[in-house]
Each structure stands twice: as C-alpha cells, then as structure tokens.
Amino acid sequence: MRDTTIARSYAETLLALATKAGNLRGWGGMLSDVARAMETDPTLRLFLESPRVPAQTKIDVLGKSLQDRMPRLMVRYLQALVRNRRQMLIPEIAVEYTDLVDAVEGRLHARVTVAREQNDAEVKALATQLTRLFRKEVVPHVTVDPAIMGGVVVHVGDTVLDGSVRKRLATLKRRMLTGR
Numbered sequence: 001m002r003d004t005t006i007a008r009s010y011a012e013t014l015l016a017l018a019t020k021a022g023n024l025r026g027w028g029g030m031l032s033d034v035a036r037a038m039e040t041d042p043t044l045r046l047f048l049e050s051p052r053v054p055a056q057t058k059i060d061v062l063g064k065s066l067q068d069r070m071p072r073l074m075v076r077y078l079q080a081l082v083r084n085r086r087q088m089l090i091p092e093i094a095v096e097y098t099d100l101v102d103a104v105e106g107r108l109h110a111r112v113t114v115a116r117e118q119n120d121a122e123v124k125a126l127a128t129q130l131t132r133l134f135r136k137e138v139v140p141h142v143t144v145d146p147a148i149m150g151g152v153v154v155h156v157g158d159t160v161l162d163g164s165v166r167k168r169l170a171t172l173k174r175r176m177l178t179g180r
Contacts, residue, residue, distance in 0.1 A: 003089060004096070007089045007096045008096045010086060011094075011097040012100065013077070014031065014077060014097055015097060017073055021071065024104065024105075027074060027097075028097050028101055031094045031097055034078065035090050048087045048088065049088055055082055055085070058082045058087070059083060062079055066078070078090075081093075105137070106136045107137045108136050108137070108139070108156050109141060110140050110154050110156045113142075113145045113148060113153040113155075114143075114151075115149055115165070116146070118142055126140055127140050130154065134156060138156070147166065149164065149165035149169070150165035151164040151165050151166075151168070152164065
C-alpha cells in the first residue's frame with residue numbers, strides 16, 4: 001500500500017476520534033505540533049526512526065512526555081502509530097487530516113497568483129468572491145508572479161480560472177492572427 005493511502009487511513013481514524021471528542025481543530029493542531037517537532041528536531045526524528053530503539057521504549061517515552069499535554073486518547077493514537085511502525089508517517093497523516101477536516105467543514109484551498117503584492121483587504125475581498133463562486137468557504141494562498149502582468153489566476157483542485165492579462169493578450173493575439 002502507498003504511504004499516502006496508509007496516511008489517509010490513519011487520518012480517517014483520527015478524524016473519528018476527534019469527532020467523538022468534539023474537537024476537530026484541536027486534535028489536528030496537536031498532530032501538527034508533533035509533525036512539526038519531528039521535522040525540526042533531529043534528535044526526536046532519529047529517536048522515532050531508529051530501529052535500534054525498541055518500539056516499547058518509544059511508546060513509553062511518548063506516554064510519559066505527552067501525558068500532561070494531550071488527551072489520553074491522542075497519546076494512545078500516537079503510541080498505536082509507533083506500535084504499527086507508522087510513526088514516520090505522522091507529517092503525512094497531519095496533512096491528510098487537515099484535508100479531511102476541510103472537507104467535513106466545507107472548506108476549499110485555492111492557490112491564487114497575482115501580479116503584485118495584495119493587502120489584507122484585497123485578499124479578504126478575493127476570498128469573499130471565491131467563496132461566492134464556489135459556494136464553499138475558500139481559503140486563498142496568494143503568491144506574486146509579475147509575469148501574469150495583471151489580473152488573477154486561481155487553482156482550486158483541478159479547476160483553473162485564468163483571468164490574467166497575459167492570457168487575455170494571448171487570446172487577442174490568436175484571434176488577430178486567425179481572424180476569429
């Protein structure tokens with residue numbers, strides 16, 4: 001089985017636990033904190049990935065270090081990942097979990113490319129327009145690319161909305177050259 005499929009399966013399990021606890025965002029935050037710690041702390045990463053450290057030692061250390069910081073069920077979930085030798089998938093599980101929560105809450109993420117830097121009001125207006133267009137809450141992730149000359153290019157999943165000046169000029173050029 002591919003790692004993303006496995007990570008998705010574990011994320012679905014965590015979603016069920018978080019739903020039962022009534023705290024989707026909180027549980028996602030805890031998992032993201034662990035994932036971030038794994039990515040930034042080489043000692044933690046080496047401890048978790050080392051085959052020389054017995055799984056039971058890892059489970060015990062997780063239990064003792066997280067017992068006061070996380071709900072018992074979340075600690076047991078992390079320990080189950082170690083028991084099943086899936087602890088290195090925690091960062092991937094965190095991403096999959098966030099995607100699942102977004103789907104449950106009806107939220108979409110859009111990659112938005114603009115020609116110049118946008119202020120907060122412009123980004124908020126853009127988010128409002130995209131939310132109205134897609135009939136779901138849209139969270140824009142804005143990047144600047146002066147090559148589009150103006151306008152905006154929006155990617156939501158497989159959908160691309162290209163309202164850039166560069167695209168309009170290319171269309172105009174094609175029409176002028178072909179007579180259509």
